[in-house]
Every structure is written in C-alpha cells, then in structure tokens.
Amino acid sequence: MQHPLILDDFLLANKATIHYPTRTLYLHDGTIQVALISTKQVNTARNFKTVSVPGLNMCEIPVIIPKHYLNKPVILELHDYLEKYQLMVASCLVQATRSKNARVRMQNINPNNYTITLPVNTVVAMVSYVDVSTLQILSEENSNLKKKKSKIDFDLSSADLTEDEKKN
Structure with a gap:
C-alpha cells in the first residue's frame, strides 16, 4: 500500500x-550537497x-554540556525552552576539550529591540553526540558543481559587442 x-x-x-x-543528499541534480549525519x-x-x-545583537553564550561528552564531537541545537526568550541560536558542531569540565560556546542573536537576560543554569540547547564517521567534508574536489556546468547558447549576432565578447 502506498501513501x-x-x-x-x-x-x-x-x-x-x-x-x-x-x-550524502544531492539536490537539484547534484548542484547542492547535504551531508547526512547520525x-x-x-x-x-x-x-x-x-x-x-x-x-538587535549577537553574542556567545558560555554553556556546559554533560561531562560524558568531553572530547567528543556534539551538535548544539536550539532547545524548545529557549524559544520563550525569542532568541535565535545557531546550530553548531563543537568539541569540549577542557579537562575540568565540558564547557563550550554557542552563538545566538537577539532580534528584539530589548535586552534579554538568561539566568544561570537556563537550558539553552539540545546536545547530541555525532558519529564522526558519518561526517563528510564538502570541498571543491568532491563537489558536483564543476560537473554540472554547461554552456548556454545565446544568439548574440545583433548584440552591441565586439567579436571577442560574443565568443566568450
């Protein structure tokens, strides 16, 4: 049965x-690549x-993540609780490397006209461990953008261009 x-x-x-x-998820016949992570x-x-x-400013929020994530790559994403403050948070891939405790920084934007204060110990993000074997670095070498370029033919015979400009 199909739905x-x-x-x-x-x-x-x-x-x-x-x-x-x-x-990897390829969109628009491969011109856009999205790495799928677990x-x-x-x-x-x-x-x-x-x-x-x-x-109307951006700043970094110093956050502490559970210690069992120390020295492991994690994704920090907006937690629903923070939505009530109307802050926008950039999802980020980070790795806490401090030996004393797992502290990292997370960027956020306050789009409001007023200052927002987050009391200490406010839940600001969801933390998820990332399996690094599922990460893919997008670079020009593995990009399909080069392969997808095609020449588009235009009739430039009546254009006000030099012969060299018409050829290029």
Missing part, C-alpha cells in the same frame, strides 16, 4: 538523490553564568 508523503514531494520537487555509501542520545546544555544579550 503520499510531504517528504517524498520535497525530494521529487528538488530532484533529490541519496548516495548511501557517502551518506546523532545518538540527546541531552541538554545549560549556561553556566548569567548572560545578557542586548537587543
């Missing part, structure tokens, strides 16, 4: 291909000191 899915509509509309060996076990991160974010 239509919104995701299926998205994938079809964007000419998507998933290459499972490299865990995360395990979600926890929370809290700010370890009171932070005031001025209106």
